Amino acid sequence: MVTSHLVPPAAPRTPAPVGDDLHREQRVRSFHPRKGRMSDAQRAALSRLWSAYGIRVDGKQLLDLDTFFGDPAAPLPVILEIGFGMGDATATMAAADPSTGILAVDVHTPGHGNLLRRIESDGLANVRLAEGDAVVLLRDQLAPASLAGLRIYFPDPWPKARHHKRRLIQPEFLALALSRLRPGATVHCATDWEPYAEQMLEVLSASPELENLHPDQDGGYAPRPDWRPVTKFERQGIDKGHVVHDLLFRRR
Template sequence: MSESANTPTAPHHAPGASVRHTRAKGEPRFPDGPMADPAGSHFERRIRSFQPRRSRVTAGQADALQRLWADRGLDIDGHAVDLPALFGNDRPVVLEIGFGMGEATAQMAAADPGTNILAVDVHTPGQGNLLGLAERGGMTNIRVANGDAIILLREMLAPDSLAGLRVYFPDPWPKKRHHKRRLIQPEFLDLAATRLAPDAIVHCATDWEPYAEQMLEVLEAHPMFVNSRPEGGFAPRPAFRPLTRFEGQGLDKGHVVNDLLFRRVQPDDQP
């Protein structure tokens, strides 16, 4: 019997047929892309303010994750990050937490090339989509971070290293028993204040009015932040924040969108 008779042969596929790769247990979904759990169990457990979403990654998004992650991606693994080295320049950096599919982030980056945007999310399709948008638009001032923004702030960023913080349409966790999961809480602002430079702007937006009221209450009570509106209260949507498709759908349903813009101050600088 010949040697070839005992050698397993590859399954036969018709010419042009697509072959679906089945990942082995433990094999990364995107070998050159974002890690599945970058921080692992190395940091203290806490109440999570985000809910990971699993949805289909398109071929274009997967391609962007594979090709661009090494240069434009950051896994939130707890190791200190040098922001000038990450972006290749020393321009001011704004942190955006939760960017969805990234359309608004890309528009803001294109409109303000002198500002770097470090955009954090755990939604893999959105990560790939934003990387693709940045590449097609020639935007070099976007970096996409994968993982828990709290670990990024607490473990990886230097004090006073951020020029701004954007939190647009975070999960409102509408049920009362889940309110503790909302991101904008006193403890979160305590941490954020240590990473924001003086005069940095915290900009939040939500279409969930009870959450907007809580955001306003928490921000107004914090000694390190002051409302950028002298008369207080909510701010009109600034021109630099694009009207997103999600927001437009909410407005069509009669939702009220509230923006909040607060400036980071020293305690003795408060009016």
């Protein structure tokens, strides 16, 4: 880990579990850690590039985004992407918009290796990676109003009723995320699971801090922006006959 990217908290914050206590934290998880099998190229990229482009989420110190993305004198607006899978869509969006930084967090180790490989092969200077729990990253390592946007594409829908509490888009999570978004920041979600799309729309619409950018179109859902690539999960959903819904909101 490159410790120069991390700074002590500037002011007292809500106490949070750290170290070993972090791993004993009692909270409903919206993900399963996924190590998976890596290719030789992914493993090599992870070994060679992680120290320059990645951090492991530990909840201990704030992340200095300006330093992490390279030039504090010319800071990039940073969008947090939660759950990037293999990272191909992330790399495509980063290449199309080099003036925006993407902080991509996931628990899928092969995905980290693949995205690092893309960073190197595509010459991307505006992508950084985090491995671990996105809630801990938001709560303990990102400063208030530090983000220019939030992207959550095709999160686990947890389709069984008894698992709905594990869905990421809940009022409590949204309140935390909004505290880290600056005014004018965008929230962009996408899912191919109709009941989850309805829940997303309900939760996002209920926040007085957000405005729907497409309130009168398709029941409040947004058309897929041209800049969001079609993901692997999206193609799988379409092949199954699922309808894909995008949601675009702006923080007031």
